[in-house]
Amino acid sequence: MSDDMDMEEGGTIKKFMFVNRKAPYGTIYALESLEVVLISAAFEQDVSLAFMDDGVYQLMKGINTDGIEMKSFSKTYRALEGYDIEKLYVERESMELRGLTEDDLVVDVQVVGKSEMGDLMNEQDVVLSF
């Protein structure tokens, strides 16, 4: 089984989108989503990240986690570029509803409207939502 799989994998590049919908702290979804994203980079897939709903807070500048005794992972988003993960989409409606602008975010992103986000999701082979 594994031999066949390895051969197939060599040639298969799929479009993976990781959809981040939850606030960075409070639950572990955002942190564990990042862990999958980083692993997926090793598989040389076509990876993009989407941030919507409270997920847009994951990219917010100036997060200080000292008071909640959790490790901050804001830096990891800035490191994604080094893994060739450069397609980061933020849903405009979610961002504006929370009073944020692109300047409030720790990385360069593409801001897209709700319907454009839907189109992007439609183009994917695999959508993982956390």
Added chain:
Amino acid sequence: MKFGILVNEGPYQHQASDTAYLFAKAAIAKGHEVFRVFFYHDGVNNATRLTVPPADDRNIVNRWSALALENNIDMVVCIAAAQRRGLMDENEAKRQGKDANNIAPGFRISGLGQLVEAGIQCDRLVTFGD
């Protein structure tokens, strides 16, 4: 069709595991293949053989074990998520110097690469969770 299934929530607390199980069972009954079930986030708790639900309730863990063994389904528990939450097999317990292990039959512990691989190999990767 070849399905991959991602379970992101623990048993009993959340319906995700029930629905994923019923989906897998229905897919197999219709002649589809379930290539892999991957347990992530609190979903790893579906793999403990130490649950003792009331006798008149469904036994979620045993149900997964039986489905896997009867249909030869690969059921993978994410190692990083499992380590955080105290799920371990015999090898891992030895490696970490722990005095017990708790993985139910039919489950195995492995890395997140197995989730990405399921995304690549399967026609559909279906997520069950919040």
